Amino acid sequence: MKEVISTTNLTKIYGETYAVNKLNLSVKQGEIFGFIGLNGAGKTTTIRMLLGLVKPTTGYCYLQGRRVNAGNTSIFRNVGYIVETPYSYPELTVRENLEIVRKLRGMEDRDSVNWIIKKLKLEGYTSKRAGHLSLGNAQRLGIAKAIIHRPKILILDEPTNGLDPEGIVEVRQLLMNLANNQGVTILVSSHKLEEISRLATNISIIHNGCIIKELDKKQLEGQLKKVLLVGGEERNNMKSILSEAGYRVVDEGIDFNDEIKPLQIQDDDAINSPEKIATLLVKAGHPPALLKVRQEDLESYFLRVLKEAGEV
Amino acid sequence: MKILTCISIEITKLFRSRIPLMTILASMLIPFFGGFFMFILKDPDLAKGLGFISAKAQIMGDADWPSYLGLLAQAIAVGGLLIFGFVMSWIFGREYSDRTIKDLLALPISRNLIVLSKFIVTILWCLILAVLVLVLGILVGKIVDIPGWSADIILQGISVFITSATLTILLSTPVAFFASSGRGYLSPLGFMIFTLVLAQIVAATGYGQFFPWSVPALISGIAGDSDAKIEAISIAIVCLTSALGLFSTTFWWRYADQEI
Numbered sequence: 275m276k277e278v279i280s281t282t283n284l285t286k287i288y289g290e291t292y293a294v295n296k297l298n299l300s301v302k303q304g305e306i307f308g309f310i311g312l313n314g315a316g317k318t319t320t321i322r323m324l325l326g327l328v329k330p331t332t333g334y335c336y337l338q339g340r341r342v343n344a345g346n347t348s349i350f351r352n353v354g355y356i357v358e359t360p361y362s363y364p365e366l367t368v369r370e371n372l373e374i375v376r377k378l379r380g381m382e383d384r385d386s387v388n389w390i391i392k393k394l395k396l397e398g399y400t401s402k403r404a405g406h407l408s409l410g411n412a413q414r415l416g417i418a419k420a421i422i423h424r425p426k427i428l429i430l431d432e433p434t435n436g437l438d439p440e441g442i443v444e445v446r447q448l449l450m451n452l453a454n455n456q457g458v459t460i461l462v463s464s465h466k467l468e469e470i471s472r473l474a475t476n477i478s479i480i481h482n483g484c485i486i487k488e489l490d491k492k493q494l495e496g497q498l499k500k501v502l503l504v505g506g507e508e509r510n511n512m513k514s515i516l517s518e519a520g521y522r523v524v525d526e527g528i529d530f531n532d533e534i535k536p537l538q539i540q541d542d543d544a545i546n547s548p549e550k551i552a553t554l555l556v557k558a559g560h561p562p563a564l565l566k567v568r569q570e571d572l573e574s575y576f577l578r579v580l581k582e583a584g585e586v
Numbered sequence: 587m588k589i590l591t592c593i594s595i596e597i598t599k600l601f602r603s604r605i606p607l608m609t610i611l612a613s614m615l616i617p618f619f620g621g622f623f624m625f626i627l628k629d630p631d632l633a634k635g636l637g638f639i640s641a642k643a644q645i646m647g648d649a650d651w652p653s654y655l656g657l658l659a660q661a662i663a664v665g666g667l668l669i670f671g672f673v674m675s676w677i678f679g680r681e682y683s684d685r686t687i688k689d690l691l692a693l694p695i696s697r698n699l700i701v702l703s704k705f706i707v708t709i710l711w712c713l714i715l716a717v718l719v720l721v722l723g724i725l726v727g728k729i730v731d732i733p734g735w736s737a738d739i740i741l742q743g744i745s746v747f748i749t750s751a752t753l754t755i756l757l758s759t760p761v762a763f764f765a766s767s768g769r770g771y772l773s774p775l776g777f778m779i780f781t782l783v784l785a786q787i788v789a790a791t792g793y794g795q796f797f798p799w800s801v802p803a804l805i806s807g808i809a810g811d812s813d814a815k816i817e818a819i820s821i822a823i824v825c826l827t828s829a830l831g832l833f834s835t836t837f838w839w840r841y842a843d844q845e846i
Contacts, residue, residue: 325692326691327843344691345696345840350693361689363684366598378689378690380591380694
């Protein structure tokens, strides 16, 4: 498939700090590329360089095969974007803000404003000043401005910030529809890893300015570990019993970000037949209060990958 | 045509804000205070009775049209640095302080055009303000019935006023650079105050004709007969400063990293 967004050895140095370090990205047409990383990992700097807001120290960015350069304005004709929180002119109404974007993008079709208002469910707010919008509606307006011109490329930094659960689902469906039915290529960065895992077809983890993991949905599925969680009173006794029976028991294996940390058994035998563990513990006089097979989610996987990379 | 689109957008943004009203009100102070001084000067007894105000008013000279138009020109040359600078700093600085700049930088439209349209709209609005001050000033002068009206005097006064106002407007372009590089209003505000103070100091040392921000005030006759010193070089220095402001702002928008 055609490569739509790419970077070659993209590097940005601030003083002696490498914000982005020899980053090579490749996003193909129709992909929803989830770009995840900790704060300061280099996501937003990369997005800024892709949009020509910041110049790379070395390396290049390409959109639809053309090198990004602030002077090369035609390259942005098919690009819609949100960089961090979207802001609009507070004294202008929702419609006026959208009209400004329509005019700046050289769109003759006046109906596009009505179309996007309907699409983002902003009908009730068209005459409301942008400065008086709720956080969620301001975000909707930002998304509306990003897609009003029906772009072929969408670069979105935290697009679901401030949206309520219903809004998040709507935006997810909208983006999936754009990618699946209209071939729009989407690069989306977010802290909401659950959202990314539902949305993205490909995922890239950036850390200290470098890509440390890049995989598609299938590969991710294969890498998500399963464990058997075992909880109950006298945890240490339970651990000894299970270890003596030959199971690999760990106190803190996969970080599920739960408050209570049950024991984790990583053996396939235990995962496939948890009743064996139950029987063993009951016979030993320590019936488990918790016995559950759990698969890593993207958040846990992300934390594990960072841990393996020597962080967190 | 793209430039017309950009200009129309800038006009929309300007007129939906409070800036036009604020700057009109600020500009209106000039003719009203000028007329008020002339009113007092016309009646010395009333002037003495008013104490401090009358003492200040006596400095303005005689109650006649040359003094009055000179006063308007001086006020636009000094006050204009603040009023026109304020408009310029808002037009550019608001994009940074409202963080709307991000929406203007990755578009299929040249950043130069956006910057140019901002300058055009600012200069047009400042010219409108200057004309408002002049028209309102003449109207107030007529109402106060200032003596000494003649076509020659009025034309001469208008000419000095327009020259002072135009040069002051031209000098507001560097404010745009400080608003852009300082990403808001604080830097341009500091710059305006700095130039305003420095202009007085440099003019007092006798080198005002070489310091751009002193030139409009000298042309307006603020230093008495020293307006005779103003030559083409002073006008060239102002134009050069203005061009520097325009190009540095355009350069900043085009080449600087926009980290906002």
